[in-house]
Amino acid sequence: MTHAPAVSRRGTNLLMLGGLLGSLPMAGCALKPDAIPPVAAGPNRFREGSGSAAWPDPIWWRGVGSPELNRLVARMSTENLDLAVASARIRQADASARIAGSALLPLVTAGADASRSETGGRRGTITTRYSADLAASYEVDFWGRNRNAAESARLSAAAARFNLGTALLTAQASVANTYFTILEARQALRIQEENLSAARRVLAVIRQQVAAGTATGLDLAQQETVVAQQEAAVPPLRQTVSQNTATLAVLLGLAPAELDVSGEGFEGLDVPSPTPGLPSELLARRPDVLAAEATLAAANANVASARAALLPSITLSAQGGFESLLIGTLLRPDAQFLSMAASLAQTVFDGGTLRGRVELARGEQEELLANYRLTILSALSDVESALAALRETTEQERLLREAERRATRAYSIAEGQLQGGIITLITLLTAQQTLFTARRNLSRGRLERFQAAVGLFRALGGGWGPGASPPAPEVRR
Structure with missing residues (x-):
């Protein structure tokens, strides 16, 4: 895990970008709580x-x-x-x-x-697979x-x-x-x-x-x-x-x-x-x-x-890490993998x-x-x-x-x-x-x-x- 700085930086950049895009319109789009109504002036x-x-x-x-x-x-x-x-x-x-x-x-x-x-069967092929990953959403x-x-x-x-x-x-x-x-x-x-x-x-x-x-x-x-x-x-x-x-x-x-x-x-x-x-x-x-x-x-x-x-809700996610058939080659650059996704979800019908x-x-x-x-x-x-x-x-x-x-x-x-x-x-x-x-x-x-x-x-x-x-x-x- 300590040999994956490139993947970590890419995932971090993605999250920073998503946070920035979400925060820019926040002031105009976020729903704010109602103010506490003033109480009638007392004595x-x-x-x-x-x-x-x-x-x-x-x-x-x-x-x-x-x-x-x-x-x-x-x-x-x-x-x-x-x-x-x-x-x-x-x-x-x-x-x-x-x-x-x-x-x-x-x-x-x-x-x-x-x-x-x-x-x-007994004389078949045995495959061993190793992986390490870091995911963020x-x-x-x-x-x-x-x-x-x-x-x-x-x-x-x-x-x-x-x-x-x-x-x-x-x-x-x-x-x-x-x-x-x-x-x-x-x-x-x-x-x-x-x-x-x-x-x-x-x-x-x-x-x-x-x-x-x-x-x-x-x-x-x-x-x-x-x-x-x-x-x-x-x-x-x-x-x-x-x-x-x-x-x-x-x-x-x-x-x-x-x-x-x-x-x-x-x-x-x-x-x-x-x-x-x-x-x-x-x-x-x-x-x-x-x-x-x-x-x-x-x-x-x-x-x-x-x-x-x-x-609607917007979710950003990223996953990266290493995957290899041999543990000795797990941290090689060619064993890296990375996936990024953005999703938008809106409830259409929930019975109220x-x-x-x-x-x-x-x-x-x-x-x-x-x-x-x-x-x-x-x-x-x-x-x-x-x-x-x-x-x-x-x-x-x-x-x-x-x-x-x-x-x-x-x-x-x-x-x-x-x-x-x-x-x-x-x-x-x-x-x-x-x-x-x-x-x-x-x-x-x-x-x-x-x-x-x-x-x-x-x-x-x-x-x-x-x-x-x-x-x-x-x-x-």
Whole structure:
């Protein structure tokens, strides 16, 4: 094979000539993908937004001030199996893009052969033939079919990367929300224990009054009911802790038995409140919007590729090498052979297959265009809803904290007056129930504010920015 430079040069020249002839009219003849239709101009500001923009930090969860949450998110970034799936899909999309791009290059194959044939029986003639050859073929992409197919695959790979970004934001928000739910359930358990302790203290007082004849059996039965109700509220809270710990373990790639959460409440924690900039800036930050745009562009390229398949295809090919009856003379000049060919093919009748593929590609394009517009509107709606939720839950928590403070003071006064015989049991029971409700509502309100803040971070695209692309996580096996 190393002694065939003349044949190689001739084959290369043929392919270069064919590529040149195909590329000259390409700009005028190649079918180009449709441009992405412009989206109707949206609002120039967010209704719920105010002040200058303060986009989320890429590590926004550290603003909560919980070292444990920082460790949980760090582990999730490397061990979450949803991210591993998204990362594997990126590798698949990259491989598909390489496969599609290979159609733009010549196909070159090399081969060698030795054959032996015998004629005339035992005393006949035995012929041995040796050959070595190099073949090349190239489809001139006159109409841009292969180029558009390669572009579609490249854009699909880009969309896979943006999908990884969406999966990453979702996993971060899920870890934070699940962790906060565990904290709230544990805090609620402490509150419930305090409520139960208070109810038992009142029960002890009533029993003393019954013994002294100043209270009735009905009073005793009513307070025993309150104690039983407070005891019954404990198991659901323990169940919430257990179930959400199991959910959090799966997010971290662990078995539930392998995870221990030490956090007990929201004391010392807070969430900084980002503010959005312009809606146009949001669309450049959200990976789901960018993924929808890339997917739509890939569909447009698919339509152009399907249309080009309706037109004739041109293929150039060349084959050269050596063929001889004796291996010792295989590389002599007189053993050379060379063949060149050019072919033009046009589908005459296929039962509508090619045109059906064009219509199929157009239908997918229309679906993805509608999905792209819906994704944009959903992104804007997410931010408006998240801004309103954070504002209102912050105000709600402030009011609930004040209500809990007043209920605690009222109950403390009522408990002392009951022991002094100043008020009736009905008054104490009312104050007691008001306190229990206020404490539980405050705990729930605090959870809602933290989760509303997480929702805003997610709606604003997390720490994403224009041109950002998430690195594929290194998932340890």
